Amino acid sequence: MNFKHLVSLAHALASDGFLCLRFTCKGLNLAYRVKAYNAVRDYLKTLERFTLKNIFFGGRSMGCRAAAALARQLSDESEDAVQGVICLSFPLHPPGKTHTHHQRSEDLKMLPGSVCVLFVSGTEDTMCNGDLFNEVLKDMKAETEVFWLQGGSHGLTVKGRSEDSVMDEVNLKVLLWIKEKTVLGN
Structure with a gap:
């Protein structure tokens, strides 16, 4: 949660008027993370001063998988429950273990066409083989867009660039994408 x-990104979203709720899950267990996401969503529903619409879930690395799993589950309940998912550095497979990509991409493939997904991945990410990732994208029903950060690692660092300049680029892409989707969704 406290990754720079x-x-x-949370500051960029909030500065542009988007309510952004961040929280962390101590464990790597995917089911636990989805349960925590659900608890947060249920809590937000109890707050009378907020109307939940144009909901986007997001995460970084394993948090992407949890966000996609929750979006799939909520979409099973209601077609308009989630508008989009933001995946920063989706961990398609552990480094060198590309055979595990089938299991890690199940929830993505099950997202309905009513959900849009933005992937932000580095071209040098050892946990997201580009060719395998493109195959996953072909199998998805959801509308997808991929922002490839040139030279970016799984941690979204780029040799020769400051972290702030990289994050400015990523934040701008995410912000413009959300704005485009919320205009189209209304």
Whole structure:
């Protein structure tokens, strides 16, 4: 939760008028993370001063998988429950273990066409083989867009560039994408 790029993105979203709720899950267990996401969503529904619409879930690395799993589950309940998913550095497979990509991409493939997904991935990410990732995208029903950060690692760092300049680029892409989707969704 306190990764510099997550804090930076939250500030960029909030500065542009988007309610952004961040929280962390101590464990790596995917089911636990989805349960925590659900608890947060249920809590937000109880707050009378907020109307939940144009909901986007997002995460970084394993948090992407949890966000996609929750979006799929909520979409099973109601077609308009989630508008989009933001995936920063989706972990398609552990480094060198590309055979595991089928299991890690199940929830993505099950997202309905009513959900849009933005992937932000580095071209040098050892946990997201580009060719395998493109195959996953072909199997998805959801509308997808991929922002490839040139030279970016799984941590969204780029040799020769400051972290702030990289995050400014990523934040701008995410912000413009959300704005485009919320205009189209209304």
